Amino acid sequence: MASYWLEDPVEPLPRSAEHGAPEVEIVGGGVTGCSCALALASAGVRVRLHEAREVASGASGRNGGFALRGGAMGYHVAREQLGSTRAREYWQLTERSLERMSRIAGDALRVIGSLRLAVDAAETAELRAEHDALVEDGFDVRWLDASDLDAALRGRFLAGLVHPADGALQPARWVRRLAYAAAAAGAEIREGSRIESLDALEADRVVIATDGYTDGLVPEFDVRIRATRGQVLVTETLPELVFPRPHYARHGYDYWQQTPDGRLVIGGSRDAGLEDEWTAEEATTEVVQRRIESLLRDLLGSSPRITHRWAGIWGTTDDLLPFVGPVPGREGVWVAAGYSGHGNVLGFACGELVARALTGDRDLLLDVLDPGRPEPS
Ligand SMILES: Cc1cc2nc3c(=O)[nH]c(=O)nc-3n(C[C@H](O)[C@H](O)[C@H](O)COP(=O)(O)OP(=O)(O)OC[C@H]3O[C@@H](n4cnc5c(N)ncnc54)[C@H](O)[C@@H]3O)c2cc1C
Incomplete structure (x- = not known):
């Protein structure tokens, strides 16, 4: 089955004006590539984006729809890893990005906060450490004890952290709007254009924006970026709103959000088949889907009909x-x-950081994100 998000009606992209050979070519039409294309085109750069399938057909149209500030690690961990200054800048960058996203996304982004939940004492301690670090550095965050949690969560989770500035996305709609804005600003967007080799490109500068869909264009990154599969399912419309904001727990292994029309989008459970999920194969598996269904039953106390299942x-x-x-x-x-x-x-x-650097405005955060950094020991 296809991603629920990708069923949204597609508005055709504006045709870009003929403007000669591109100065920059981008490979990948997800959020990164479209963001980079918009920023470059807005700065007057001639840019061409190649997407092998359609805009948002990769992870950007297949994900859980959580718009979260920060990085993949907790803030307290980022402070240890990057130092206080860079960690703060990394988080602030994403908060500013969320604000800018809300101006482009329209109804594809609802800024309703997110709720990270703890299932055991160890995860509660981790949430507490992240909470304290965020508060110390002036970020907005709210602690919830078990007794503060909504009835649907009480008894199952020990604590929660509300991140008020986060949001819920219809991710495919969001990225299509971003692509539309990029095309309207003058970017040429070529769908159905798979790049087999960088030698096939005309521009002097190329941006690889393929996240986990690494496929030989830059072989060293096929090794350092590990393709990782995530699986999701969606239910029929539920009779009531049970989860007013996106929720995630078990270090992100479980996540769910309810859409404005009442469906539950629920995913994760990679740890049900961890070794098999290190793959670039976009296919669902019985073992992971059964585990997500079991979480669904636990959360709702019932088994609503499932209408969509997919992997990204x-x-x-x-x-x-x-x-x-x-x-x-x-x-x-x-x-x-x-x-x-x-x-x-x-x-x-x-995507914007790269566009800015290509136009002479290099952000110091690129020091810590440098592709040439040594592998961690
Ligand atoms: C199941 C799942 C759940 C997730 N949940 C969340 C979440 O809730 N919150 C969150 O922040 N992140 C989440 N993520 C991660 C997030 O979706 C991705 O990190 C993000 O979408 C990456 O965007 P991108 O534009 O860099 O890459 P992608 O969206 O993957 O786009 C890359 C594009 O490149 C194209 N491509 C690849 N090779 C070529 C080529 N040779 N020529 C031309 N085109 C090519 C692909 O077709 C693809 O469309 C999730 C991911 C998955 C899979």
Whole structure:
């Protein structure tokens, strides 16, 4: 079955004006590529984007629809990994990106906060450490004890963290709007254009924006960005609104959100078949789908009809930071990929970071996201 999100009606992209040979070509028409194309075209750069299938047909149209600030690790971990200054800047970058996204996304983004839940004492301690670090650095966050949780969650979870600035996306609609804005700003967007080799491109500068769909264009990143499968299912409309904002638990292994029309979008459970989920094959599996169904029954106390099931691929890096910047040893080739399952906001942010750097405005955060950084020991 196809992604529920991708069933949204597609508005044809505006045709770009003829403007001669591109100065920059982008490979990948997800959130990263479209964000980069919009920023470049808005800066007056001639840009052409190649998407092998259709805009948003990769992870950007197949994900859980969580628009979360920050990186794939907790904020307290990022402070240890990056130092306080860069960690704060990384989080602030994504908060600014969320604000900018809400101006482009229209009804594809609802800023309703997110709720991270703890299932045991260890996860409660982790949430507490993240909460304290966020508060110390001036970020908005709210702690919930078990007794503060909604009735549907009480007894199952021990604590919660509300991130008020986060949101819920209809991710395919959002990225199509982004592509529309890029095309309206002058970007040429070529769907059905699979790039088999970088030698086939005309521009002097190329941006690889394929996240987990690494496929030989830059072989060193096929190794350092590990293709990772995530699976999702969607129910029929539920009779009431049980979950007013996106929820996630068990270190992100479980996540669910209810759409404005009352369906439950629920995914994760990769740990039911962890070794098999390190793959670029976009296929659902019995073992993971059964585990998601079991979580669904636990959360609702019933088994609503399931209308959609799908899989998508994201790219995981060893240190959970994306690679953003010029590819070492490859003149003119840039990359923005490897968000480790956390790319809805980061992808938007990193596409812009690359565009800014290509137009002479390099952000210092690129120091810590440098594709040439050593592998963690
Ligand atoms: C099941 C699942 C759940 C997720 N949930 C969340 C979530 O809730 N919140 C969150 O922040 N993140 C989530 N993610 C991660 C997030 O979806 C991705 O990190 C993000 O969408 C990456 O966007 P992108 O544009 O970099 O890559 P993609 O959206 O994957 O786009 C890459 C595109 O490149 C194209 N392509 C590949 N090779 C070529 C080629 N040779 N030539 C031309 N085109 C090519 C592909 O067709 C694809 O469309 C999830 C991912 C999955 C799979």
